[in-house]
Amino acid sequence: xxxxxxxxxxxxxxxxxxxxxxxxxxxxxxxxxxxxxxxxxxxxxxxxxxxxxxxxxxxxxxxxxxxxxxxxxxxxxxxxxxxxxxxxxxxxxxxxxxxxxxxxxxxxxxxx
Amino acid sequence: xxxxxxxxxxxxxxxxxxxxxxxxxxxxxxxxxxxxxxxxxxxxxxxxxxxxxxxxxxxxxxxxxxxxxxxxxxxxxxxxxxxxxxxxxxxxxxxxxxxxxxxxxxxxxxxxxx
Numbered sequence: 001x002x003x004x005x006x007x008x009x010x011x012x013x014x015x016x017x018x019x020x021x022x023x024x025x026x027x028x029x030x031x032x033x034x035x036x037x038x039x040x041x042x043x044x045x046x047x048x049x050x051x052x053x054x055x056x057x058x059x060x061x062x063x064x065x066x067x068x069x070x071x072x073x074x075x076x077x078x079x080x081x082x083x084x085x086x087x088x089x090x091x092x093x094x095x096x097x098x099x100x101x102x103x104x105x106x107x108x109x110x111x112x
Numbered sequence: 113x114x115x116x117x118x119x120x121x122x123x124x125x126x127x128x129x130x131x132x133x134x135x136x137x138x139x140x141x142x143x144x145x146x147x148x149x150x151x152x153x154x155x156x157x158x159x160x161x162x163x164x165x166x167x168x169x170x171x172x173x174x175x176x177x178x179x180x181x182x183x184x185x186x187x188x189x190x191x192x193x194x195x196x197x198x199x200x201x202x203x204x205x206x207x208x209x210x211x212x213x214x215x216x217x218x219x220x221x222x223x224x225x226x
Contacts, residue, residue: 031211043116043203043219044155051212089155097168098143098207099157100215 006103021075023090036089080110114138116218133189135204145205
């Protein structure tokens with residue numbers, strides 16, 4: 001059974017810092033990995049999707065990497081801003097089906 | 113940008129009552145999903161739906177749960193006899209056909225069972 005873990009659970013940084021969020025998964029037989037942002041009391045906003053054949057994806061200040069063989073992904077946020085404060089979730093889709101398996105999230109606070 | 117919309121945003125129901133949560137997926141999407149998130153816990157998969165039938169379901173999705181696409185736009189989750197432990201945020205999601213498409217989520221319905 002796929003297990004997804006995110007470290008750290010919470011992170012507080014000053015504005016302007018570059019930061020890395022980590023995601024690990026136990027079964028490397030995945031179709032893709034998706035990073036989401038969740039604001040308090042809100043839904044999940046899809047940030048990036050990396051296919052199993054890709055090494056990284058970029059969108060603006062966000063860069064996500066994937067090392068499928070080692071079961072790891074990172075989300076790099078450049079020049080962090082207070083508006084980046086949110087919980088970041090990673091989720092993997094296994095080869096076996098359509099479901100996403102989620103990690104517990106990293107709660108990010110960027111202080112002005 | 114097209115969105116997944118869910119109603120109501122908050123539902124309060126007495127234990128034992130039936131509840132229906134509603135979702136309007138993105139219009140050209142063909143795969144539909146329900147997930148839930150109990151307060152302080154991970155988002156968990158419940159069920160996926162394609163071509164008017166369930167394509168996959170988790171252990172959570174027992175006989176108390178059902179899904180339906182009653183018309184061309186709505187996708188519903190019904191819980192027949194709610195329990196206290198059904199209290200959670202319920203998210204609907206949809207995706208285009210194909211194995212490599214992202215899932216797009218709604219803002220969720222917070223279900224509170226009293």
